[in-house]
Amino acid sequence: IENHLINPSLKDKKILISAGPTRESIDPIRFFTNHSSGKMGFALAEEAARLGAEVTLIAGPVSLNTPRNVKRVDVTTAEEMFQQMSMYYPNQDIVIKAAAVADYRPVVIHDRKMKKSDGNLSIDMERTKDILLTLGEMKTTQYLVGFAAETDEILTYGKQKLEKKHLDAIVINDVKAEGAGFATSTNAVTFVSKKGIEKDLPLATKNVIAQEILELIHLELKDEEK
Ligand code: CTP
Numbered sequence: 335i336e337n338h339l340i341n342p343s344l345k346d347k348k349i350l351i352s353a354g355p356t357r358e359s360i361d362p363i364r365f366f367t368n369h370s371s372g373k374m375g376f377a378l379a380e381e382a383a384r385l386g387a388e389v390t391l392i393a394g395p396v397s398l399n400t401p402r403n404v405k406r407v408d409v410t411t412a413e414e415m416f417q418q419m420s421m422y423y424p425n426q427d428i429v430i431k432a433a434a435v436a437d438y439r440p441v442v443i444h445d446r447k448m449k450k451s452d453g454n455l456s457i458d459m460e461r462t463k464d465i466l467l468t469l470g471e472m473k474t475t476q477y478l479v480g481f482a483a484e485t486d487e488i489l490t491y492g493k494q495k496l497e498k499k500h501l502d503a504i505v506i507n508d509v510k511a512e513g514a515g516f517a518t519s520t521n522a523v524t525f526v527s528k529k530g531i532e533k534d535l536p537l538a539t540k541n542v543i544a545q546e547i548l549e550l551i552h553l554e555l556k557d558e559e560k
């Protein structure tokens with residue numbers, strides 16, 4: 335695609351995007367989270383809205399402004415993100431799960447501050463629901479896109495997630511690569527689709543990467559309509 339983006343129209347398409355980290359409390363003061371800034375998901379929402387889509391953005395705790403013409407729903411925990419995603423899911427055309435969802439949460443959330451004592455602390459953690467896998471299993475006509483954050487064997491692990499979660503495409507992120515990953519405004523990813531597209535999207539701003547991802551999705555959908 336290089337630099338001659340064809341500016342696909344996403345008019346009349348409903349797109350659901352999740353972005354940012356989730357946050358799992360252990361007591362009223364403290365929580366577990368990750369390094370996600372939400373920038374990639376917000377860039378996707380901004381660019382999709384610019385192309386005319388009707389965009390719903392389910393956002394974890396981030397400090398970013400809501401893009402123009404985007405309906406934003408704020409959530410905190412993985413469970414809340416699941417509730418909101420599954421509510422909006424049924425009549426969407428495209429669903430993109432860019433959020434970095436917590437894989438575990440504390441089994442017990444203390445309602446009073448935990449006090450320190452001498453020695454180490456162990457916290458019992460349980461698995462959260464895999465939102466994307468659940469959406470994949472519920473899929474009817476949605477074009478479902480996941481993200482994969484990997485540090486090694488990135489294509490292998492990414493393709494496994496594409497299969498396992500019943501996705502139409504996956505955007506694989508090498509979080510150790512220069513200029514890619516969490517806090518940066520740039521990214522470099524590989525887009526892999528179930529139909530067999532495999533495309534490296536080299537280092538660029540997250541908005542450019544978002545445009546390229548949306549164009550690839552648009553191409554795949556157009557193919558289907560033929
Ligand atoms: N995901 C999700 N719900 C979870 C965990 C992950 O919906 N509880 C989604 C993410 O939003 C992302 C995709 O699954 O789109 C892959 O996330 P990633 O953390 O790379 O993979 P996991 O399946 O969680 O596996 P692991 O962390 O062990 O690599």
Ligand code: CA
Nearest residue numbers: 434435436437
């Ligand atoms: Ca994970």
